[in-house]
Amino acid sequence: MSDSSWSDRIVGERMTVDQEFSSRIQSSEFSNQQWSLVMTATTFEIENPDDPERARMVANTDQVDQIIPELENVQAGMGAMAGESGGSSSGGGIVDSIKGALGLGGGDDDHEAQLKEAERLTQEYADELQARLESNGRWDAVREAAADEE
Template sequence: MSGQRWTDMIVGDRMAVDREFAQEVADSQFSRQEWGLVMTAVEFDIEHPEDDERAKLVADTSKVKQVMPEMENIQSQMNSMTGKSSKKEGRGVFGSVKDALGLGGGGGSGVDEERLAAAEGLAQRYADELQTRLESTGKWARVRSAVQE
């Protein structure tokens, strides 16, 4: 699949959905910064692009787990700014990367499975909104065609 080509076709649509989706993010358990971090780890794919009935834009969230330790740091920093206590000290970007790679030696996975599931669900809702927009603007068929090239 020529992934870069079809994703380039929808940049403007993604920007529009970002604006429209801002309220859903605000209503979620994630800050804007945390959501931005989640989205850096999400890739989009189209399942069954050749089939009008089954074609679906999906959020590949397989890499989101890798950014979860840094999300905890963001939350810790936000808590320290508001005077709330954090369950652990922030370890910085390098500490988070080491933890994500299993080199941190801090014990435990460091990943809140509930927050991970929430992030994955929110990412898929974003993908659904993006697909709806592409369908309503008449771009969906062209994007699906580009995926097949």
């Protein structure tokens, strides 16, 4: 086994994909700060790393569900900094926030939609990252390093 994990070896490619992916985030329902939280809760894995034909980078979003409620706090904080009032056209307001915190609001549907969007976007990101590694001729080395770590 090597000194660093395969994921440590692809930091440069991730930075490039981050920049290229920013336009997709801007057209999504997530702000940049919200996307950063989603990415912090996401890990990337290589499925079937010993099989060159079936190896695939995947986004593991198991932890994202835990940060979904925080996404609303980030958005609320951004609105407050921009001088928005507490009652936005999307509902909002302190009563809705309290209801949501108590699990009494209609937030579960919103949370499920945000989770699905996060899962979709993080997998698109993983696909882009794999494509970048393939185009740079680094995919096989990264895949093999991941297989060695198993």
